[in-house]
Amino acid sequence: MIKEDFIVITPTGLYCRYGDFYLDPQQPVKEAVVSHAHGDHAIGGSQNVYCTAPTESFMKHRYRKFAAVDFHIKAYHEQFKIGEVFISFYSAGHILGSAQVFMEYEGVKYLYTGDYKIEPDASCEPFEFVKADVLITESTFANPETIHPSSIEEIEKLNGTKSNIMLGAYALGKSQRLIQLMHQYCPGKNVMVHHSIMPFVKIYEDYGVKLGNYKMYDRKVMKNNPESQVYIVPPMVFHSYHKAINVVRVFASGWKKLQQQNGISLYISDHADWNAILETIEKVKPQQVWTLHGDGKQLKEYFDGKLAVKILN
Template sequence: MSILEDFIVINPNGIYCKYGDFYLDPQQPVQTAVVSHAHADHAVSGNKDVYCTRPTREFMYLRYHRSAAQVFNIVDYNKSFIIKDITLTFIPAGHMLGSAMILMEYEGASYLYTGDYKIQEDSTCEPIEWVKADVLITETTFADPNVIHPDPVEEIKKLNGIKSNILLGAYGLGKSQRLLKMINEYAPQKKVLIHHKIMPINQIYERLGIALGKHQMYGRKLMKEQLEYVYIVPPFTFNSYIKATGVKRLFASGWKNLQVNREDTLFISDHVDWNDILQAIKMVNPKQVWTLHGNGSYLKAHIGGEIMVKVLN
């Protein structure tokens, strides 16, 4: 067994595996795409053949309709499939409903592409599972020793201390559903309103067996009263309400620059932090670590003496 240093390469279309002639989460439409999850920066429209989980297909079709793909190949978790001479398997990634890490096996070597992944508990998606691999190809969005995500339950409980109505900004797919479920569990006196763009996504979650809890469509008259409403809105709406009065504005994110006021923050991330990445390396036990989507220099400095680290971007 030998690790192929060019097993994947980055080109203008995205992450390319020439040995299987497919792309992982391509950035432009391609012939064959293996899609880890349905967020728009990983799942573009117009691909010919797409391999993904069923929830990913549902979300892509909602967003792109018939241009989502010419052919969807739906694959369950832990069920191997073959593209050319490469055996691939979707492993739950814990990032959002339907998200998958992608295990690729070729000529005796194994490569695990994480896509985006999360270790924190989240009852709105499949929990992360671990497999061993010779190469861990990991996202490094928050791969900085200074970034440690707080307990999301303690973060959402902050809402209990805010008695005014809340305008809560969040990404519509994945984060909004997680927040809705957590508010129902840990701030049950709140009345959750949902932006009309997010409601069809919620309906897919419910159809796929994920109960999100009590919520209703936003109506303009509702928030005229201070009844502890939490109105969950996507970023474009949140930013358009910058001068909104009678509400506390919060944005749920792991990014400090997206926190919008000094009195209250809501640090809830759907990505791994520094400690989580170190745990992933321990669980996967790779011979090499390749980094994507962030700054891999801290990781290289930290473990480079023990494990070869290659920064791909």
């Protein structure tokens, strides 16, 4: 029988009382199961952190000695137990090392996706479809009007301008994906990377991900070459230089609001869109869907009378 309170939202985060652990807690806890290393899912200071090896590496870089008291590194498909709950990780396709958390208790299977995408992305492990009784899915873009375009077609837009480009992107995950995409589909561009992004790039390469050609940002190169330079910067830098001259401003995101007032729109998202969420539900074959990290109302309406959808947030 499905436990309707198997996962509950608390001020600390998503809590599983049957295993006495938290999924992606927002405050330090004793037992933390971390899906991936983005800051809204992975914080420092917990006593025991269960995650993949790349997630540990990213967290140790970001939080240094405060990342965790102890890390418990688990490979994909490796089963472990916390309390009375059996747990294993499956690739989420979001960023390098991102994991879905598969949990089994009293014969019932619960699958927490964390953030995920099913679109092919050579910079990280591909998404794995896993059958479960309850699918606990992110719903960031759970809107029928949100259909992400091809990332290849989007990145090729950059070939349409010779001007230098300031490309805003999240330092972890998005930047590395963009470097790889430009290497493959924008060979005429010289890619330069902000210094704060570079450590994450190196961690990707340490895990064997081939990103292609890039260089550390050099102001003189950008100044002396008015064409074909792409400078990848984190959001804070991108927004602080909102009046940067002699560059085309571009921000890589699935959010329309982040495309406004930019020279080129670049809809490249690392989250599942409406069609991807529907495909995931179809292949997971859950008895119930629980939604998180977004608005699940339209999913609930879409499946009304056909599948139970519970909005957790």
